[in-house]
Amino acid sequence: MNSSSAGFRRDNNKTGDLPIENLAADTASLRVTALGNAGFLIVSRSASILLDPFIQLVPGVQPLGAAAVGKNSSILVTHDHCDHLNVRAVIEAASCGAVVLGPEPAVRALSRHVPSRSLIQLDPDDVGGRADADVVGARVTAFRTSHSRAHNSYLVELDGFRVFDDGDNEHTNCLDRSAIRELDALFLCPWQGSGWVDFIEGIKPRHWFLMHMTEVEFAEHDRGRFLPELCDHIPMNPVALRPGALFTIARGQAA
Numbered sequence: 001m002n003s004s005s006a007g008f009r010r011d012n013n014k015t016g017d018l019p020i021e022n023l024a025a026d027t028a029s030l031r032v033t034a035l036g037n038a039g040f041l042i043v044s045r046s047a048s049i050l051l052d053p054f055i056q057l058v059p060g061v062q063p064l065g066a067a068a069v070g071k072n073s074s075i076l077v078t079h080d081h082c083d084h085l086n087v088r089a090v091i092e093a094a095s096c097g098a099v100v101l102g103p104e105p106a107v108r109a110l111s112r113h114v115p116s117r118s119l120i121q122l123d124p125d126d127v128g129g130r131a132d133a134d135v136v137g138a139r140v141t142a143f144r145t146s147h148s149r150a151h152n153s154y155l156v157e158l159d160g161f162r163v164f165d166d167g168d169n170e171h172t173n174c175l176d177r178s179a180i181r182e183l184d185a186l187f188l189c190p191w192q193g194s195g196w197v198d199f200i201e202g203i204k205p206r207h208w209f210l211m212h213m214t215e216v217e218f219a220e221h222d223r224g225r226f227l228p229e230l231c232d233h234i235p236m237n238p239v240a241l242r243p244g245a246l247f248t249i250a251r252g253q254a255a
């Protein structure tokens with residue numbers, strides 16, 4: 001198991017101020033840190049990507065403060081629901097130099113306080129459509145997926161790694177699987193009825209990460225009871241990271 005909690009510790013609130021640069025990955029690895037709820041920090045040699053960060057629902061735990069986000073970081077917002085977009089914290093991170101990407105409702109919520117040069121609106125036309133942008137060290141492709149009035153899932157290509165964040169997408173069959181093949185990491189919430197089991201078996205990511213987990217659900221998962229309640233069989237072993245935990249992905253061949 002190539003996971004560890006090195007770098008961040010759940011019982012040390014000071015880690016909230018740890019600069020992201022301290023996590024810099026070498027050329028052969030990608031570092032994934034859980035930030036709480038659907039939030040993850042992904043660091044490669046030349047990119048720092050934050051997915052729906054700064055939502056912390058577990059009392060006393062703050063894996064990453066907005067002030068720790070450096071000017072080479074990019075924040076991807078899937079949609080503007082309050083458990084995915086912390087407007088105040090994202091504004092603070094943008095004031096420290098981060099660039100923010102998201103669909104129109106999220107961009108509108110930020111636009112009064114974030115300069116336009118730091119905001120990138122990604123709005124594919126319809127469900128199934130795509131739009132892309134280059135950010136520091138990475139290429140981001142937004143896929144319009146199904147949830148709320150405007151929801152993006154994201155493919156991120158960075159230093160030869162490919163990761164996909166499916167956010168709160170309710171229908172995995174709206175995604176073109178050929179466009180998201182050979183993933184090193186998939187971030188997915190196992191919504192019932194979303195077709196997620198078939199989706200994972202179809203695209204065969206090297207690793208898939210559970211997200212949108214409560215502490216109660218983590219405890220159920222530890223007992224082996226969480227996923228069996230949701231599906232008749234589990235497609236590969238998921239990675240379950242509590243807020244602050246780190247997982248290192250070594251370069252390798254897709255399955």
Ligand SMILES: [Zn+2]
Pocket residue numbers: 079081084147148168
């Ligand atoms: Zn939502």
